[in-house]
Amino acid sequence: MTMDLAPEYDEEARLSAQAVLAQQVRELMDAVVLTDVSEDEMTAVTAELVALTERLKAARRDRPPVPELTRNGFRHLGNAVTGACNPHALPxxxxxxxxxxxxxxxxxxxxxxxxxxxxxxxxxxxxxxxxxxxxxxxxxxxxxxxxxxxxxxxxxxxxxxxxxxxxxxxxxxxxxxxxxxxxxxxxxxxxxxxxxxxxxxxxxxxxx
Amino acid sequence: MTMDLAPEYDEEARLSAQAVLAQQVRELMDAVVLTDVSEDEMTAVTAELVALTERLKAARRDRPPVPELTRNGFRHLGNAVTGACNPHALPxxxxxxxxxxxxxxxxxxxxxxxxxxxxxxxxxxxxxxxxxxxxxxxxxxxxxxxxxxxxxxxxxxxxxxxxxxxxxxxxxxxxxxxxxxxxxxxxxxxxxxxxxxxxxxxxxxxxx
Missing domain, CATH: 3.10.129.10 (Hotdog Thioesterase)
Incomplete structure (x- = not known):
């Protein structure tokens, strides 16, 4: 039982980090639609985003986190509307x-x-x-x-x-x-x- | 007329750069929900995104680009569903x-x-x-x-x-x-x- 808990705890920590990442992308999305910086600055930021996107794609799942029953109830971290790990979600x-x-x-x-x-x-x-x-x-x-x-x-x-x-x-x-x-x-x-x-x-x- | 065209051209170039930026953010969004990188790497990418978000917020409009009638027809670049400059849009x-x-x-x-x-x-x-x-x-x-x-x-x-x-x-x-x-x-x-x-x-x- 203890040996099972350790990896599960690690996975939870990683999902928490992914949720924080997704929340930051939501703030980025609002900044993009409201920005009034120069064309050159937009292009420079885009180039940096290309690099960060590639870093995240270095290891990639086939699909978003699936619905699952956890100790704290049902959750669907990848869901387009409720998913804490999905920047499209409100959530x-x-x-x-x-x-x-x-x-x-x-x-x-x-x-x-x-x-x-x-x-x-x-x-x-x-x-x-x-x-x-x-x-x-x-x-x-x-x-x-x-x-x-x-x-x-x-x-x-x-x-x-x-x-x-x-x-x-x-x-x-x-x-x-x-x-x-x-x-x-x-x-x-x-x-x-x-x-x-x-x-x-x-x-x-x-x-x- | 020529004097009117120059600033309009600049604004169009800036809106094009904003649309490219928004498209890159859409690719980032998919990378976030599918990523399988380590917790540390997610946290490192988040920190970089905080900095990029701040750069875009250095100059900020009150609202997203509004609906407008252009020489090429009606467009709403800030729209949540159709807006080329809005990462939430499909578009x-x-x-x-x-x-x-x-x-x-x-x-x-x-x-x-x-x-x-x-x-x-x-x-x-x-x-x-x-x-x-x-x-x-x-x-x-x-x-x-x-x-x-x-x-x-x-x-x-x-x-x-x-x-x-x-x-x-x-x-x-x-x-x-x-x-x-x-x-x-x-x-x-x-x-x-x-x-x-x-x-x-x-x-x-x-x-x-």
């Missing part, structure tokens, strides 16, 4: 309570669609994942079948907003879920409804 | 033909949701934008009101797929649009329907 950090799934969010300049507002597609991306989490929070399993998004008001970035989702009904292999992105005062900005389907091979594996 | 490059809006796509490892597949939320994000473009392609103007996504099959990354969208009906301030993400052989992977609403101040500005 969305979800908490579950009696009301379902909840996430405190703060979008960034890289999420811009209409001026000063979050791209509607980015809101849809976040809600897709949050609604899927609410299916699991309700003790069900499923993949998104249909997702409907209703845009009510513009979503700001650079300030806190709140995502929420909860399963509303279940019937056989189907689970219905509602969700929102809101201002902290409760004003609803975007609404979503999802129908999730349990794939046939999973039906017998649904937790009680 | 989605849309062409318009008699059938509506079309985009050749190739998703990357940073877009992963289920193992070896594109995150459903990423597909939703892309379709939201593509359907909005089809509204404009039909000579209408509008913001997404309701977007419905139906997931049919898994979307692969690292290989070509095709996005398409076209307006199907218009009535007053409403425009309906259908879209898909498909394999090159036409197999539909994801379907979308959108209802777009022309904001009141825009009604009189709809092109003929």
């Amino acid at each position: 969305l950090v979800i908490e579950r309570d009696a009301d379902g799934s909840r996430a405190d969010l703060e979008f960034r300049p890289t999420h811009e669609g209409p001026p000063d507002s979050v791209h509607g597609g980015v809101s849809a991306m976040i809600l897709d994942h949050l609604l899927g989490d609410a299916v699991a929070a309700a003790g069900r399993a499923g993949m998104t079948g249909t997702l409907t998004i209703r845009y009510r008001r513009r979503v700001p970035y650079g300030e806190p907003v709140v995502g929420r989702a909860a399963a509303t009904r279940a019937e056989g292999r189907k689970t219905w879920v509602d969700g929102t992105i809101s201002l902290p005062d409760g004003t609803v900005l975007v609404e979503a409804t999802g129908l999730f389907i349990t794939p046939t091979p999973w039906v017998n594996a649904i937790p009680e | 989605l490059v849309i062409e318009r033909d008699a059938d509506g809006s079309r985009a050749d796509l190739e998703f990357r490892p940073t877009h992963e949701g289920p193992p070896d597949s594109v995150h459903g939320g990423v597909s939703a994000m892309i379709l939201d934008h593509l359907l909005g473009d089809a509204v404009a392609a039909a000579g209408r103007a509008g913001m997404t009101g309701t977007l419905t996504i139906r997931y049919r099959r898994r979307v692969p990354y690292g290989e070509p797929v095709v996005g398409r969208a076209a307006a199907t009906r218009a009535e007053g301030r409403k425009t309906w649009v259908d879209g898909t993400i498909s394999l090159p052989d036409g197999t539909v992977l994801v379907e979308a329907t959108g209802l777009f609403i022309t904001p009141t101040p825009w009604v009189n500005a709809i092109p003929e």
Whole structure:
């Protein structure tokens, strides 16, 4: 048991370093879209980034870190929306309570669609994942079948907003879920409804 | 006229350098999520990225590059989905033909949701934008009101797929649009329907 723990601890330390690296790349992404430095300086920074990219590619996995069950619960470090090790991810950090799934969010300049507002597609991306989490929070399993998004008001970035989702009904292999992105005062900005389907091979594996 | 052209040319050269920088950051993002280098090497690369981020922040705009009408048409270099200067963007490059809006796509490892597949939320994000473009392609103007996504099959990354969208009906301030993400052989992977609403101040500005 002790001999098993040592390498696992090392791997955790490495994944932590990868998460710190990914977070720094998120800050770099915002710096890129907002930068006002000279053409020469942009070109010089690009050249340095080429070298750093090559250093990271010196040892390369076939695929991003896969979903896994750890001692601290389920995680998917490579996920495009929630993955701490994936710079594309917000990352969305979800908490579950009696009301379902909840996430405190703060979008960034890289999420811009209409001026000063979050791209509607980015809101849809976040809600897709949050609604899927609410299916699991309700003790069900499923993949998104249909997702409907209703845009009510513009979503700001650079300030806190709140995502929420909860399963509303279940019937056989189907689970219905509602969700929102809101201002902290409760004003609803975007609404979503999802129908999730349990794939046939999973039906017998649904937790009680 | 000549005096006006010179600074514009300089600004275009700088935006081109920013687009090259953003593309390199996209390659860095994939390298980060796939890297298998040591913890020490990740930490060393992170430190270098901190320095490069600071260099880009030495001169900083208040917001990403805004939508603008250029001699070569409309563009939004800072957009989260289409912006060449935004590393978060695929970027989605849309062409318009008699059938509506079309985009050749190739998703990357940073877009992963289920193992070896594109995150459903990423597909939703892309379709939201593509359907909005089809509204404009039909000579209408509008913001997404309701977007419905139906997931049919898994979307692969690292290989070509095709996005398409076209307006199907218009009535007053409403425009309906259908879209898909498909394999090159036409197999539909994801379907979308959108209802777009022309904001009141825009009604009189709809092109003929």
